[in-house]
Amino acid sequence: MRIKKIAIENYRLLKQFSIDLEEIMSLVIGKNNTGKTSLLTVINSFLNGSEKSRFSFDDFNIDFKKELKTLIEEDLPLESDYKPIGIKLKLFIEYDESDDLTNISRVMMDLDPDNKTIILGYEYHLTYDALERIKTKHSEFQTKEANKKAENQNYKIRDVYDFLKIYQSDFFKSNRKSIEYDKTDDKENDDVYIDLDSEKISTKEIINFKFISAKRSVTNKENDKTLSTQTSEIYNQTEKTDEQNEQIEMFKDELISTDYTLSTIYESLFENVVEKVRRFGGIRNDDSTISIESSLQHRELLSGNTTVMYKHNDTTLPEYNNGLGYMNLISMIFEIEIKIQEFKKSKLERPSDINLFFIEEPEAHTHPQMQYVFIKNIKSILNQGIVREDGDNRKLQTVITTHSSHILAESNFDDVKYLKKESENDVIAKNLIDLKIQYQEDPKQYQFLKQYLTLNRAEIFFADKAILIEGDTERILFPTLMKKIDFEEKRRYEGLSEDDPKLPLCSQNISIIEVGAFSHIFEKFIxxxxxxxxxxxxxxxxxxxTKKCRVAVGTNYSNDALRLFFNSATLDELKSFSIDNKKIRKNGEVWQSDINGSLCVVYQTEENGVTARSFEDAFIQINREFINEKKEGFRGLKNRSLFDDNDNDSYKLAEECVNKKTHFALDILFHTDENYTNWQIPQYIKEGLLWLKQ
Structure with missing residues (x-):
């Protein structure tokens, strides 16, 4: 039994949002402010929050606030035309013949044996009756505001949003439902449901939700005892679930003995947890290790009587002496252990059918190697599920959110959910595995894309913008080209006595990706x-x-990307295109010129009456004097004397003088002055970067 989909309405950026979940682990990625934390908080608010503090007015989606404002200020609609509105959460639960249906049988809407989906609905909504009352209350509020204004002309009248911030919780109420699911249309029927509140049906036995927030309390301040507190909590949870009885009984028997004896017992009691820390990279042979030692003289008996110490060169040091990254990793492993113990529940209480575990941003304070190790090992722990000594074992379904390209690179591509802003007020979730369908005509392209992104350039998923370049030359030069653009734009605006309204390129979240001659394969991914x-x-x-030649005498081109993105335009057409023609947008299956397009494809354009064929050709053409002056210092050049003959054009010099392109790029960097003023950027690159900066 598992949650196969979560749907959310009107909560913050999650206006009409749904996300598919994998059976064991789903990795949710996306840039900042794309709803990852909102996904956690709305689930927790419905499943674990109290009625009184469940939601505030600020939790409402902006468009929903506008809809609510209209309802309150305009005439009351007919009751038959009105459906309760508000924040909604739907959990689509899938089960099979092997599952125990005792708990979910009470919420089943359909006895069709082929229908193995139930939908649990949680709502924080405004009923028709409440709408009538809130409109009356708002009228009274307006009257009072008008009276205050009459008494004091400087008084600022509060609007309907101010009213809702004060009174919204008096009219919005929570409700739980089991909603009919139509397997034929694969959709819910909101009009047919069981009211779980009026029927007094609990869902606690069906689903248990717990999470580890990104806002963890671990620090390395001297008075911090987070890890020590967690070990006590692990002990308390273990005692409550009546596991590891032998160790616990030993603990109680030896409670009044020496700290040394108790420390030996702790070593046995926490052996599994320490082993998990070791597996996750928290312990290495050449690094500090952890031990859990008794400190009875500083604690009340049976509670809080452990202190985490670090063993280093036969010396034990307190937990705060170690680095924050290690402390965060160890704390997270401890927290996972605590939550798993809580999922198990007590001997007298069975675990829930579905155990949903949310881990938010595990990468906090940890370096890339730790992040690799964490995600590599976490799935093996999650696969174990909820294992109890009495044999009542359940699966653990986990959602991990992250900003880490390192965690993404080490993850299963098919587990990844990509959150993307559709507008300033709406977010959608995409399954990366859905890309496979788009590449079904050529599965090799999908396999290449999947391997390349996960192994080399996972950071593009967290970028605001992307630059796709061909090779090493551009990779070496582009940070400098972007810096040069920023310097030039800054000087231009200083001359106009105003500030550049756009962020510098180097301050923007731009991912630069080497794609070689395969940029056309990235079409569907873009x-x-x-x-x-x-x-x-x-x-x-x-x-x-079909051999390469000067543009002036050429008759065709061999670039597959240009052929794809410009619909097999002729060479003459490509040469005639302006920068606006190179801004494109997908229309159906065809890319078309669109000045507001989100993709721009640039290539060499005419400068000084000549169109170059390659970057080196274009650079030499407009920077020949710069190279001439320093050619003896250019280690990437051969046949340097060819530069002395003015009849040798830039095409010939690029072909016969550039010994190795990467060395030539490094030469340019080495001989660049500190203000980036002694050479020029080829026009096609400059146009592209200025467009990207906007």
């Missing part, structure tokens, strides 16, 4: 993630013999 993207490629002109 569309999928939907971020503003710049592709920088070469014109790659060829002659009638």
């Amino acid at each position: 569309e999928f993630i939907g971020i503003k993207s710049l592709i920088i490629t070469d014109l790659d002109v060829v002659g009638n013999d």
Whole structure:
């Protein structure tokens, strides 16, 4: 039994939101402010929160606030036309023949043996009766506000939003339902349901939700005892579940003995937890290790009587002496152990059918290697599920949210859920595995994309913008090209006595990705993630013999990306396109020119009456004097004397003088002055970067 989908309405950015969950682990990724924390908080508010403090007016989606404002200020609709509105959560639960149906049988809406889905609905809504009352209350509020204004002309009248901030909780109420599911249409029927509140049916036995927040309390201040407190909590949970009885009885028998004896018992009691810390990278042979030692003289008996110490060179040191990253990792492992013990419940109380565990941003304070180790090991622990000594074992379904490209790179591509802002007030969730369908005509392309992104460039999922480049030359130069653009734009605006309204390129969240000659393979992926993207490629002109040649004598081109994105435009057409023609948007299956398009594909354009074929050709053409002056210091050049003959054009110099492209790029960097003023950026690159900066 598992949750296969979660649907949310009108909660913060989650306006009409749904996300599919995997059976064991779902990795939820996305940039900041895309609803990852909101997903956690809305589930917790409905499943664990109290009625009184469940939601505030600020939790309402902005569009929903506007809808509510209209309802309150305009005429009362007919009751037959009105459906209760508010924040809603739906859990789509899937079960099979092997599951114990004792608990969910009470909420089943359909006895069809082929229908193995139930929907639990949680609502914080405004009923028709409450709408009538809130409109009356608002009228009274307006009258009082008008009277206050009459008495004091400086008084600022409060509007309907101010009213709702004060009184919303008096009219919105929570409700729980089991909603009919139509397997034929794969959708819910909200009009047919069981009212779980009026029927006094609990869902606690069906689903248990727990989480570890990103706001963890661990610090390395001297008075911090977070880890020590957690070990006591693990002990208390273990005692409450009546597990490890032998160790606990030993603990009680030896409670009045020496700290040394108790420390030996702790070593046995916490052996599994310490082993998990070791597996996650918290302990290495050449690094400090942890031990849990008794400190009875500082604690009340049976509670809080453990202190985490670090063993280092035969010396034990208190927990706060270790680095914050290690402390956070160890604390998280302890917290996972505590939550798993809580999921088990007591001997007299069986675990819930579904145990949903949410871990928020496990990467906090940890370096990349720790993040790799964490995600590599966590799935093996989660796969064990909820294991009890009495044999009543349940699965553990986990959701992990992250900003870490390192965690993503080590994860199963098919487990990943990508949150993306559709607008300023709406977020959607996409399954990365859905990309497989889009690449079904050429599965090899999907396999390449999947391997490349997870192994090399997972950070693009967290970027606001992306630059797709061909190779090492661009990779070496582009940070400097972006810095040069920023310097030039800053000087330009200083001359105008005003500030540049756009953030500098180097201050923007831009991911630079090497794609070689495969940028066309990334077409569907670019569309999928939907971020503003710049592709920088070469014109790659060829002659009638299909061999590369000067653009001036060329008849065609060999660049597959240009052929795809510009619909097999001719070479002459490509040469005639302006920067606006190169801004494109997908329309159905075809990319079309669109000045407001979110993708721009640039290539060499005419400068000084000549169009170059490659980056080196374009750079030499407009920076020949710069290279001439320093050519003896350019280690990436050969046949340097060719630069002395003015009849040798930039194409010939690029072909016959550039010994190794990466060395040539490094030469440019080495000889650049501190203000980036002694050479120029080729026009096609400059146009693209200025577009991306906007």
